[in-house]
Amino acid sequence: MEQSKFNLGQDKRSVGVTWRALLIGIILIPINVYWIMDSGGQGYPTTVSLYFNVIFCVFLLIILNHITSRIFPKLSFSQGELLAVYVMLSVSSSIAGHDMMRVLSSMPAHPFWYATPENEWQELFHRYIPTWLSVSDKNMLNDYFKGDSSFYSMQNLKFWLKPVLWWSSFVFCLLFVMLCVNTIVRRQWTEQEKLSYPIIQLPLEMTTSGGIKGLMLNKLMWIGFGLAAVVDIINGLNFLYPSVPSIGGKLYDLRPFFTTKPWDAIGWTPVAVFPFAIGIAFFIPLDLSFSCWFFYLFWKVQRILGSILGLRSLPRFPYIEEQAFGAYMGLFVIAIWATRKHLMEVIKKFSGIKSRVDDTKEPLPYRWAVLGLIVAFAYLVGFCYVAGMSIWVAVLFFVIYYAISTAICRMRAELGSPVHDLHFIGPDQTLPKIFGTRHLGAANLTMFAYLYFFNRAYRGHPMPHQLEGFKLAERTGMNSRRLLIAMVISVPLAALASFWAHLDISYRVGAPAWFAWEPFNRLQSFLSAPQPPDYGAIVASNVGFITTILLMFMRVKFFWWPFHPAGYAVSSSWSMNVFWFSIMLSFFAKYIIMKSGGIKTHRKAIPFFLGLILGEFIVGSVWSIIGVSMHRPMYRFLY
DSSP: OHHHHHHHHHOTTOOOOOHHHHHHHHHHHHHHHHHHHOTTOOOOGGGSSSOHHHHHHHHHHHHHHHHHHHHOGGGSOOHHHHHHHHHHHHHHHHHHSTTTHHHHTTTTTHHHHTOOTTTTHHHHHGGGSOGGGOOOOHHHHHHHHHOSSOSOSHHHHHHHHHHHHHHHHHHHHHHHHHHHHHHHHHIIIIIISOOOOGGGHHHHHHTGGGGTSGGGGOHHHHHHHHHHHHHHHHHHHHHHOTTSOOOSOSOEESGGGOOSTTGGGGOOOEEOOOHHHHHHHTTSOHHHHHHHHHHHHHHHHHHHHHHHTTGGGSTTTTOHHHHHHHHHHHHHHHHHHHTHHHHHHHHHHHHTOOOSOOOTTSSSOHHHHHHHHHHHHHHHHHHHHHTTOOHHHHHHHHHHHHHHHHHHHHHHHHHOOSOOOOTTOSHHHHHHHHHOHHHHOHHHHHHHHHHGGGTSOOTTOHHHHHHHHHHHHHHHTOOHHHHHHHHHHHHHHHHHHHHHHHHHHHHHHOOOOHHHHHHHHHHHHHHHSOOOOOHHHHHHHHHHHHHHHHHHHHHHHOTTOOOOHHHHHHTTSHHHHHHHHHHHHHHHHHHHHHHHHHHHHHHHHHHHHHHHHHHHHHHHHHHHHHHHHHTSOOOOSOO
């Protein structure tokens, strides 16, 4: 609270969600969404915890602020206004991103256009697809898939209107449940436990006094900025002109050096150095950064031991995804246990029993938050029931999904993990392994294919961005209820803008189909060859859960314990392949700084590492924009 008062004193106009901040956010959301949805694939901004496209937009607003402050000082943006725009763009980018609307937008038409006598999709599952969630007329889909046409005709608008509106309503309720959960846990995690929220450090510092003072005038920050910028400029030139030498920026695979058994079981092991990843990892606790790269190597050791013991013959051994799923369930249990007393007070408040918690300054009163959670959750279950799912399956599906979501949210708030993929192991994959595909039935499995769009991976999950927005409000004195309204407005706007961007691009150049193949090929496999419960996967999930609980117990029991359970969970992700080496370099840099200079030197070094993030994000964004505008591939620093 002292920090909040201090910031308010520094910036008296830090009111946050003003009408012009809301207007700027509304204008920028469709532009950002189109940037993300562009079929050129110029970088994937939502595959790490901090989005480069959002930082780029805020950076441009800061430049505008510098100009405005000299000519019309009264019109310059406050820190709160810049952060309100940041939060709106972060939430909307999560929706449009690589693991949500970019997947969903290609799915309504896919199973009908690509159905053939060979794959037997029509016989296997067409009858289970709800007509109000899909489009099936091949004559109308011809221009959509082949391109060289225009989306902007009344006929096309009517053709797509129903599924677009229904899916947008689903996305709205999906995120509204998250908002309600974040409202309930915000006070405990932010004010009582005082979690650190490392991911917000760059947007918070760069917007101090509207970006006119503070970090943006720090020389050490600009040294880091310049270093990262030069690296990305050279790597971009190398992409265009291979004769120019590169400075990292590529994935150098170690696997070719391990060609004999059992070492060849190591699998793909890339080494790469990314300045922004070094910068982000600098702000996470040492035990987590150590655990990230340690457990990444631990998974490689498991593969090698499996080869030595002859266990590689088992399908998917060592069941890394399943162990990771169990680990996230363990993190959820840990988060609920740490918040249990507060949750009891919230339940009392909802029930009308005298409670010790005061919700007058919360984004929503606790009664409204709990009621909103129940109503929105019921809508999601009802939506899926009408679409063909069994009620018990739908309830269990969303319970698992929000358990994973809460675990990710807690992990981001406490530790600031730069990645949290959990690829291909959401409830749509877990439930068939637990119950078997025959027990679930074709109707449930068909709906699982459509719900794949927000369960393919969890890299760009929107829930942590909502909670980080509330933390930014608390740090700067913004009105959290106004900020909640801004987030609520952002959700349907982002969903509709995502469909618009996808349809505009598809009718011009042809619809992309890569993402949609995955769930429908899986559905075909489930229905053609029903699978029994996967007991190996169930055992591995339990191993992951128990390991996480034991790691947390050891961490609480012994202060010297170096292994963090969150590192065990996130190290299994696909993105950790890309960033593990950068995180390791950051760990050693921070360790040496702390050992040699202590906390004072660490604080002095912070602007440099923020500059590494900002420099790569700005230059990387420029390369991305050039690629989008020229419709050709360009260098990208995110994979």
